[in-house]
Amino acid sequence: MRDIKISFKGPDTYIDINAEVTDKNAYKQECLVNILTNRGSDPYYEERGTTLMKEALGGTLISATTAQFACNNATLDTLFFCREQDTDLWRSAPWRITELTMSLVSLTNSRMTTEIYAVYADETEDNTRQPLPIITNGL
Amino acid sequence: MLMKLRITHVNPYLSSRMDFELFNNYIPGVDDLDPADVRDCRTRLVAYFQTIDPDINTTVNATVGDCVVTPEAIVITALETATGDLLSDLNLSNIAQGIIKNCTFVANYLLTFSTDSSWYLKSSGIIRMVFSVDKNYVLDRSTQFTLNDTIFTIYLPEDGSFYIRPAGTDRVAGTNGITLIDDGSGGYFADVPVVGSASVEVLANDTAAMNFLPDNLVSAMALFDFDPGTQENTLPELAQRTPLTIYSPSSSSRKGIIRFTEISCPFVKSVSATIRGDKEMIRDVVNPYGMGAGYMDVFALSKMYAFTEEQVIRLNYVDADDTFTGRFYYTGQPYFILELMVGSVPVGRDGCTIYSQSSDIVKAYRAQAAYSPFEELTIVIPNTTQGGTSIYPVRTDTDGTKYIQLSINYLTDPMLPEVSNILLAGDDEPQNMNLMVKGFIPIIIESFVVQYIKEPGVIPDLVTAQEQILNYLSTCTAPDIFSSAEINTIVKQAGGRVVTNVAVAAHVQWSIADRFGDKESYVEALTEPVITTIEQLNVTYPETGYDITTLAAIGFRNRRYVVVEGAIKFEEQKFGHLATT
Numbered sequence: 067m068r069d070i071k072i073s074f075k076g077p078d079t080y081i082d083i084n085a086e087v088t089d090k091n092a093y094k095q096e097c098l099v100n101i102l103t104n105r106g107s108d109p110y111y112e113e114r115g116t117t118l119m120k121e122a123l124g125g126t127l128i129s130a131t132t133a134q135f136a137c138n139n140a141t142l143d144t145l146f147f148c149r150e151q152d153t154d155l156w157r158s159a160p161w162r163i164t165e166l167t168m169s170l171v172s173l174t175n176s177r178m179t180t181e182i183y184a185v186y187a188d189e190t191e192d193n194t195r196q197p198l199p200i201i202t203n204g205l
Numbered sequence: 206m207l208m209k210l211r212i213t214h215v216n217p218y219l220s221s222r223m224d225f226e227l228f229n230n231y232i233p234g235v236d237d238l239d240p241a242d243v244r245d246c247r248t249r250l251v252a253y254f255q256t257i258d259p260d261i262n263t264t265v266n267a268t269v270g271d272c273v274v275t276p277e278a279i280v281i282t283a284l285e286t287a288t289g290d291l292l293s294d295l296n297l298s299n300i301a302q303g304i305i306k307n308c309t310f311v312a313n314y315l316l317t318f319s320t321d322s323s324w325y326l327k328s329s330g331i332i333r334m335v336f337s338v339d340k341n342y343v344l345d346r347s348t349q350f351t352l353n354d355t356i357f358t359i360y361l362p363e364d365g366s367f368y369i370r371p372a373g374t375d376r377v378a379g380t381n382g383i384t385l386i387d388d389g390s391g392g393y394f395a396d397v398p399v400v401g402s403a404s405v406e407v408l409a410n411d412t413a414a415m416n417f418l419p420d421n422l423v424s425a426m427a428l429f430d431f432d433p434g435t436q437e438n439t440l441p442e443l444a445q446r447t448p449l450t451i452y453s454p455s456s457s458s459r460k461g462i463i464r465f466t467e468i469s470c471p472f473v474k475s476v477s478a479t480i481r482g483d484k485e486m487i488r489d490v491v492n493p494y495g496m497g498a499g500y501m502d503v504f505a506l507s508k509m510y511a512f513t514e515e516q517v518i519r520l521n522y523v524d525a526d527d528t529f530t531g532r533f534y535y536t537g538q539p540y541f542i543l544e545l546m547v548g549s550v551p552v553g554r555d556g557c558t559i560y561s562q563s564s565d566i567v568k569a570y571r572a573q574a575a576y577s578p579f580e581e582l583t584i585v586i587p588n589t590t591q592g593g594t595s596i597y598p599v600r601t602d603t604d605g606t607k608y609i610q611l612s613i614n615y616l617t618d619p620m621l622p623e624v625s626n627i628l629l630a631g632d633d634e635p636q637n638m639n640l641m642v643k644g645f646i647p648i649i650i651e652s653f654v655v656q657y658i659k660e661p662g663v664i665p666d667l668v669t670a671q672e673q674i675l676n677y678l679s680t681c682t683a684p685d686i687f688s689s690a691e692i693n694t695i696v697k698q699a700g701g702r703v704v705t706n707v708a709v710a711a712h713v714q715w716s717i718a719d720r721f722g723d724k725e726s727y728v729e730a731l732t733e734p735v736i737t738t739i740e741q742l743n744v745t746y747p748e749t750g751y752d753i754t755t756l757a758a759i760g761f762r763n764r765r766y767v768v769v770e771g772a773i774k775f776e777e778q779k780f781g782h783l784a785t786t
Contacts, residue, residue, distance in 0.1 A: 068260050070268040081268060092262055099266040110240045110247070110275070111265055151264040153255065 067092045067156065074098065089161035093148070094184055094192065097166055100144040113147055116140035122178055130173055137168040137180055160188035230307045231287035238282050246285065247278035303441045327400045329360070329472045330431030331619055332413050334369070335394045338421040339385055342369040342395075350399055350413040352427060357401035357413070360623060362630030369395045372534065375564070376578075381626075386534045389517025389610050392423055396536050398623045403434035428619065432472050432508050462503055462628075462640075469627050470505070472620050477504045477645070477683035477762045484760040487751050488573050488639070499638040503628060504645045504763050506682055507620035513543065515614045520586060522599065522607035526724065529597070529609050533559070533582040537617035539717050540576060540647050541767050544614040547586075548598040552611070557586045560727060561718030569641060571728070572757040575716035576644035578625050582718060584611065615717075616767070618644055645682055645765035648742065652710035653678075653768065655692065656776045657701040665700035671773050673699075678766040686761055687742045705778050711736040713744065714767075715757045728754050742766070 069092040071085040087095050103115035118140040127133040145166045156162060165185035172179045184192040251263045251274060263270045290306040293299045295314065305311050332350055336342065344367040350357045359367050361381045368382035372393055376382060385393040401407075413425040459478045466476045479486040479502045489500035520531035545552035560583040563574035574580045586609070589596045597609045625642035653674070659665050673695045681687050693704045712735055720727040734746045744759060751758040 067262045069262040070272075072268060081272075092267070095268075096262065096264065096266040099271075103266070108265075110243045114265055148264075148266065151266070153251065153264070155255065155259055 067159070067161065069095060071095070072099065089159075090163075090184070090186055090190075090192070093161055093163050094182065097141075097144050097148055097163060097184070098182065100147055101140050101168070105143075113143075113150075116143050127173065127178065130170055133173050133178060134170045137170060141166045141168045158187075160186065162187040230310065231290050232283050233286050235279060235283070238279065238286065242286070243278055243282045246282045247275060250274055250278050250281065301441050305441075327471065328355075328357075328403055328405045328407065328431050328434045329398070329400045329620075330357075330407060331396045331428040332357070332399055332425050333394050333396050333428045334419075334425045335388070335392045335423040336369075336385065336419075336421045337392060337423050339371050339387070339393045340421075341371060342419045342421075343367070344369065344397070344419065345417065347416075349416045350425065351415070352401075352407045352411050352413050352431075353405060355401050355405040355407075357399040360398040360400050360627075362627045367397065369397075373532075378629075384534070386516070386536060387519065389519060389612075394536075396428060396619060398620070401431075405431070405433060407431035429509055429512055434471065459501075462501060466503060466505065466624065466628060470507075470620075470624050472507050472509070473505050473624060474508045474510065474680065475506045475682045478502065479504070479762050483762060484745060485758055485763040487756050487758050488569060488641070501638060501640050502763070503624075503640065503642045504682070505618075505621060505624045505642060506645060506680070506765065507618050507624070509620050510618045511679065512537070512617055512619050513614060514539070514617050514619070515612065517610050517612050518584070519608050520584060520611050522588070522609075527588045529586045529588060529611075530724070531584055531608075531611070533584050533613070535582065535615075535617065537619040537621055538576050538578070538580065538644050539582075539615040539617050540644055540714070541616040541649065542613065542717065543616065544612075546612045547609045550597055552586060556589075557584055558720065559584055559718040560720050560723055561716050561730075562721070562723060568639065570756060571721040572715050572730070572752075572755045575718075576646065577641055578622060579641075580716070580718075583723065584613075585724060586611070643763075646759050646763050647714050647765055647767040648711050648736065648744065648759075649714050650678065650709065650711040650742075650766055650768045650772050652708065652774075653772050654708040654774045654776055655696060655704060656706040656708070656778050657696050657704045658778050660700055660702045663700040665696075665775075667699060667775050670695050670699035670701075670775070674773050675768055678768050682765045683762045687766070689739050692739075707739045709736060709739050709742065711742065711766075713746065713759055713764075715755065715759075721755060731755055731757050 068086050068088050071082045071087045072095055073080055073082050100114065101116050101118060104119050105115040105117050106112065108114045116139070118136050121127055121136050122133075127136055145163065148163070152162065163184045164187050167183040169181045169183065170178070171181055182192075186192070251270075254261065254263050254274065261269055263274045265271065265275070291310075293304060294306050294311050299305075300311055300315075344359060346359070346361060346366055348359055348367070359381070361367060363379060363381045365380060368377070368380055370376075370382060370384045372385045372387050374384055376384060383395045383397065385395050388394050407427050407430065409427055409429045411427040413427065415422075415425060459480055462478050463476050466473055470476075481489040481500060486500065486502060488502065514536055516535070518531055518533055520529035522528075523530050542554060545554065545557060561571075561575065562581045562583070563569050563571065564579045564581050565574075569577055569579050586597075599607050599609055601607050621642070621644055628640060628642055655670075655674070657665075674692060677691055677695070678687075689704075689707065692707060696704050712732070715730050718730060720729055722728060731752060734741070734744055736742060736744060743761070744764065745761065746757075746759050
């Protein structure tokens with residue numbers, strides 16, 4: 067599976083049309099996009115996205131426990147949605163994510179940093195943890 | 206996070222091509238699209254893309270999926286919606302139901318069938334011209350009648366002028382014209398069919414001014430309220446008429462002649478046709494050639510079907526059989542006699558005998574001529590005396606001929622002769638086909654008693670129900686058949702709960718006459734079938750073949766119903782008391 071790469075750099079996130087991601091990285095990128103998409107912003111897919119960004123920006127993540135709980139919900143929703151969108155060709159692909167974890171690294175008033183951890187269908191793990199900073203004052 | 210593509214360059218060639226009716230008037234806004242349609246389109250697009258390159262991630266949340274596939278799905282869905290709407294506007298059936306997306310496009314589209322809002326039904330009617338002298342009159346084609354500041358011209362299916370011929374003479378085939386009728390009071394009248402602009406109100410007895418006054422003209426007045434026609438057609442009405450311009454109206458088929466009649470005679474309310482093989486077609490079975498000669502009977506009912514005519518006819522005394530006998534020259538074929546009077550002396554229907562003869566026994570014989578222009582009627586009233594003197598006011602001519610003046614009130618369809626003239630006009634008369642125009646055979650309903658249970662607490666509106674039942678029965682002709690469910694519906698709408706029974710007494714009136722032939726040689730008209738139940742109103746008689754003596758046959762295609770005044774009654778049943786008859 068191939069896709070155009072997105073460089074996640076907070077407010078400087080951009081589509082890098084000169085680079086591509088493949089297989090595992092492409093699937094992980096798809097999941098990341100879903101996590102960061104606000105639930106309800108897509109008029110054609112009501113179940114797309116998560117409420118994580120709204121909760122972070124809305125100031126409801128008042129503790130590490132609450133933040134971790136929100137991350138867990140986000141990864142669960144994302145996994146369900148992305149697997150639902152898989153085509154028949156990819157349902158048996160080895161790079162398909164079977165387990166997705168988002169761990170809270172740090173939480174402050176203006177910034178929440180997390181790490182994404184994935185387990186794939188071929189039972190390999192994503193050893194290169196993907197830092198995902200969420201700046202609560204405007205991502 | 207839905208990535209949005211920003212278009213920074215517009216191809217000027219494309220932008221000029223985009224000024225197209227479809228885009229301007231049919232493409233829906235993005236917000237008007239059904240999300241389910243977009244999802245469905247996207248799924249189809251993904252399947253399509255995967256046949257090109259199955260490796261590219263086209264799913265939701267993928268860069269290509271969100272930036273290319275989803276926007277394409279939105280545009281294609283909009284195009285599909287626009288195409289569907291355009292196809293709907295090309296569908297005459299949808300337009301006729303009022304399902305129209307773009308009125309401008311539909312109006313122009315219907316123009317391609319020569320159907321536009323100016324194709325309206327003209328106002329039509331009859332002007333009765335009364336003359337003081339019985340002789341020939343010629344009305345030029347440019348003759349105009351002015352009623353209510355509107356000009357009406359004579360309806361002329363044939364070439365040439367309109368000829369008004371002396372009383373008692375026959376119509377000359379291939380010419381426009383009519384024969385004068387003696388009104389019994391020294392005058393002679395002729396009914397002239399006219400047409401004019403639509404939506405004009407002309408009432409019965411309105412006086413007509415003429416651009417040219419013929420000699421001896423006493424009066425020219427509208428015989429009845431004119432049919433105003435229709436001035437403007439809505440798009441759905443135009444769409445309903447459009448198939449008439451597509452299907453070739455002709456005399457070569459049942460549907461063709463029906464279409465032709467509807468187009469040529471807009472004053473017709475209903476029309477039916479019988480052809481070889483139909484139960485009701487007798488002429489094609491019994492003909493002097495002994496083989497099928499392309500016979501077709503056209504049965505028509507105009508919007509003036511319930512017109513009441515009053516005529517005075519002269520019956521001369523015949524010493525040999527002590528009767529008063531005379532030819533009944535009618536204006537339009539009578540189908541029900543209301544009253545017969547000689548002066549102030551009522552005659553009653555039983556007090557006279559009417560004979561029917563055909564003026565063309567090859568074309569239509571005996572019952573086949575009934576209700577057609579070929580039926581010639583003769584009325585015979587036996588002289589009844591009291592104390593040696595006739596009960597009737599007998600008059601004596603200057604030459605000593607004794608006679609009485611019979612006043613006859615009857616129901617007729619005055620536009621029916623015009624249907625015959627138009628269908629048999631020179632340029633339109635079908636070749637190699639024996640075509641005849643007749644009125645429907647009436648089933649006379651003497652009694653129609655509706656037994657019902659009313660809705661508790663409701664006062665049923667029986668007056669309206671009576672009018673609706675009368676209208677339903679009077680206009681129920683082919684392709685419709687009588688249905689008792691319609692009576693149920695009418696009674697329910699009027700406040701009744703359920704109709705328990707309808708008691709009917711009716712009979713088929715094969716002809717207005719009692720006998721076919723003349724006084725010396727005749728056969729009696731059939732008295733059967735007698736109708737006593739509501740189901741029998743959909744009568745077919747005989748079940749097989751036809752009556753070989755009178756050549757009578759009736760079926761779905763040639764019957765109609767005539768309700769005698771006062772026949773429709775209602776009887777309320779108390780709940781639990783069901784009628785047994």
